[in-house]
Amino acid sequence: MQHRVLDVLEFYKIKEKLKQHASSSLGKEKVDELMPSINVDEVQRWQDETDEASTILRLKGHAPLGGLKDVRAHVKRAKIGGVLSPIELVEISGTLYASRQMKHFIEELVEEQEVNLPFFIDYVRQITIYTDEEKKIKRCIDDNGEVLDSASEVLRSIRSSKRATEARVREKLESIIRSSAAQKMLSDAVVTIRNDRYVIPVKQEYRGAYGGIVHDQSSSGATLFIEPQSVVDLNNTLNQIRIKEKQEIERILSELSSIIAEHGDGILHNVTMMKEIDFMFTKARYAKALKATKPSINDGGIIKLYQARHPLLKQEEVVANDIELGEHYTSIVITGPNTGGKTVTLKTIGLFTLMAQSGLHIPALDGSVMSVFDEVYADIGDEQSIEQSLSTFSSHMVNIVDILKNVGDRSLVLFDELGAGTDPQEGAALAISILDEVMNRGARVIATTHYPELKAYGYNREGVINASVEFDIETLSPTYKLLIGVPGRSNAFEISKRLGLSERVIERAKSHITEDRNEVDSMIASLEESKKQAEIELKESNYLRKEAEQLHRELQQQIIEFNQQRDRLYEEAEKKAAMKVEEAKREAEEIIRMLRKMQKDQRATIKDHELIDAKKRLESAIPQFEKSKMKQEAEKKASRRKLQPGDEVKVISLNQKGHLLEKVNDGEWQVQIGILKMKVKEADLEYKSRPKPVEDKPLATVKGKDYHVSLELDLRGERYENALLRVEKYLDDAMLAGYPKVNIIHGKGTGALRQGVREYLKNHRSVKSMRFGDVSEGGNGVTVVELK
Structure with a gap:
């Protein structure tokens, strides 16, 4: 891509904003290197990486990148034999910690959430954990870069001796500044340090009163900073101890640097992987800030x-x-x-x-x-x-x-x-x-x-x-x-x-x-108006399409439930029939065994009354199947009233109301249920009513059976007064649609909306009964209403 084009389109400004979301200088460096790719596979990979990082931020809200530093220069210097400073070792320890945390974070996320993160998994699998090395640095150096006493027993002993010697020096000097002559000869009654040696501020005219060594003087020359002769030997001892301390610290830092050098290649590879990971999260954070999506x-x-x-x-x-x-x-x-x-x-x-x-x-x-x-x-x-x-x-x-x-x-x-x-x-x-x-x-x-x-x-x-x-x-x-x-x-x-x-x-x-120009302007104005009207109609058609899809899903669900119920009833009937047949077989076999035994025992012709009794037992062994009460009632009601097209009926097996369209044959009718047409046996129909002739009304003012009403009303988030108004209108629509049962979703929440809705339903003219939904229906967050 031409740099002029990148500048004109302000791509560099995008990079500056992107850089603000980086967690480390490594991520910022990667942003600086970023340029558009012309390789489709590479672009797709980059987009997928950003999408994975966005998924992680959506699930966890953060990414553990704390402590990550660019330590490549430190590691390379250690590899060629250089001794690292305490701060450089602390930065390496922090980077090892960040690598370890990120590896565990991604692996646990994949295991717990069962989310697919192929790119992140590939990166963290290449990260090597250096727990021992990380702990050793932390045991020797604190977060501020100070070498701790615990770094070695020798250092602990040296520092103990150093503190004791410093205490003796200060004690001697404080006894001097507390003396009666000190107020007269000292500029200030304090102990201070010059050239790493403890001194006291003496007025110029009393220079010879304390002897010793002059290390400094004030800008005016009125005050001399003198190391009294009485503490010269102690200060010398203290300096010797400090030299030993410095030597021991250098030995410790050299040892730690050697450990880093030993694992230098692995640490550098970790840094490379963490650089990629930081960059992916940088892109994801910027996408979140922009409310951006993956194209x-x-x-x-x-x-x-x-x-x-x-x-x-x-x-x-x-x-x-x-x-x-x-x-x-x-x-x-x-x-x-x-x-x-x-x-x-x-x-x-x-x-x-x-x-x-x-x-x-x-x-x-x-x-x-x-x-x-x-x-x-x-x-x-x-x-x-x-x-x-x-x-x-x-x-x-x-x-x-x-x-x-x-x-x-x-x-x-x-x-x-x-x-x-x-x-x-x-x-x-x-x-x-x-x-x-x-x-x-x-x-x-x-x-x-x-x-x-x-x-x-x-x-x-x-x-x-x-x-x-x-x-x-x-x-x-x-x-x-x-x-x-x-x-x-x-x-x-x-x-x-x-x-x-x-x-x-x-x-x-x-x-x-010109006339042509006027015609063009008129045409453009007409096109603008047509486009606006088309957009309005598109929105309306999309709304109607969604409504139709919802109705289609609900009907599909009803048909599935009907088929499941039918299959269950068939299965139960088959089991009952099989049990009766098995029982009849056992009874018949018992009768046959009895007749054979009688014939064998009596060795004579069996008497008539004994044969009659055996025949009656065989007849009673034939299984008798009773008609279900539902079917009996349907047959009775169907026989009482002759059905005709237009009648409102109830399909007993579906528990749904519909209208008769036409009689298919002697035993079947075509029934309209909502937008669904189906053939139903007359024995499965229950007569409800016969519509009376009505005067013609404008189509827009009539809501008939073709007017779709959802099987559930969702009130979550509604105010109490608005909720009751919606319930009242919904129940009227549901009655018009012929629904025997509807669900009202009020949620659990504080219980105020739920209580108010149920109180309202108790006194409603159209409500036959109500109950809370079972676990599969939504529990106490749903009230199932049976309509009259």
Whole structure:
């Protein structure tokens, strides 16, 4: 990618904002190295890595990267025999700790949450744990870089001796400054240090009173800092102890440095892995801040952005737009007035492309699609060059000439005010020719222009579509809403009229406009109105579609439940029949055994009354199956009233109401249940009512059986008064729909809404009974209502 294009599209500003979310200098270094890739597989991998990091942040809310430092220079110096400082060793220990924490964090997350994190697992598997080395450094050096007494027994002994000697020196000096002569001869009654030796401040005129060594004097020369002769030997001893302490500390640091050198390659590899991990979380944090999503990636030049927002504008103020390119058309020509948002649209598409090819998520809704381009070319802004004596037009042409030399079928080209800065007629002709050339090369093109001639260009060229940025005449300001398929139109007359210009002057101005131009403006106005109406109708159709899908799912669920219940009843009936048959077999076998025994014992003809008794027992052994009470009642009711088309009936096996459409044969009817039509045996139907003739009413005022009502009402989050109003209306609708049973979801919460709703249901005219839902229905958060 050209650095000029990255600068024009403000990609470097994105990197600066991204850098703010890094946890360490390693992550910031990775951001500095970041450049868009043109390899589709690499881009897809980067996007997946960012998505994995976003998943972790969503599940856990954080990532354990505390203590991570860039210790590569420290480790390399240790490998060549250098002795590391305490602070450098502390940073290495912190990095070893961060590596260990991250490895355990990812492994536990995968095990506990059963989430798939292939990239993170690959990185942490390459991390080596150095627990012993980490603990050894922490045992020897504290977090502030001080070598601890516990580092070695020798150091502990030396420091104990050092503290004792220092105490003796201070004790001697304090006895001197507390003496009666001290107040007269000392500038101040304090013990201080000069050149690592304990001294006292003596006035110049009493220099010889204490003897010893002069180490320093005040700026005025009135005070000398003298080491009295009585403590010279003790200070000498103290210095010797300090030398031993320094030597022991150097030995300890050398030993620790050798340990780091021994494992240097492994530690450096850990740092490399942690650098990648920190960078992935950096991208994920930035995506979270932008409310960005992962786009689908392709290499076919297809871009689909839903509610795209420019990432560098204030997110609470920026206007989101839907933008598509590359599938049904390869070029967009955006026309309209200045300050309308045309350039922002160009930069949004260009910047999104660079972000996506860098593995960054984009601030748009889920389902957005981005393509990978080999090059992004942009001629945006007024690049007039005084140094090169180039006008605005010449400067633009220099860029365009360079673009035309290199553009190909895997390029994205962005032209801002194409052909501007010269004679309008020549500029428009030049703009059309340039667009034709770039399109013929197979590139994806988005261009903005003022020229009205280019409005017709979108209608005369295949693969080109017009677009504009909406302008609100009422407020005299742009809405920044992009309208695909509608060319921009001049609003000069309307704006002038609202600002107070006389109607006479405006009409005279209109007379100078050609009839063709007026027709074009009228056509554009009509297109804008048609597009707005189409958007409204699209929203309505989407709502109706969702309602239909919900109804379809509910009916499917009812059919599934019906089939399950039917299968269960069949299974129970088969079991009962099998038991009766088995019992009959046993009884018959017993009778046969008895007859054979009688025949054997009596050895004579069996008497008639004995045969009659045996026959009766055999007849009674034949299994008798009773009809279910439900079926008996249905047969009785069906026999009492002759059914006819239009009757309201109840399908007993489904426990649902419906209407008879027509009789299929002697034993079956076609029944309408909601939007479902099905054949039902007459024995499974229960007559409910026969509709009376009604006067014709306007269709819009009648809610009949075809009016869909959901089987459940969700009141969660509602205020108490609103909830009761919704319950009342819902029960009326449910009664009209013929539902025998509905669910009212009030949630558990504090119980206030639940209690209020149940009190209301107790006294409602249409409620037959109610109960809390069972565990599978939602428990105490749901009330199941049976209607009359």
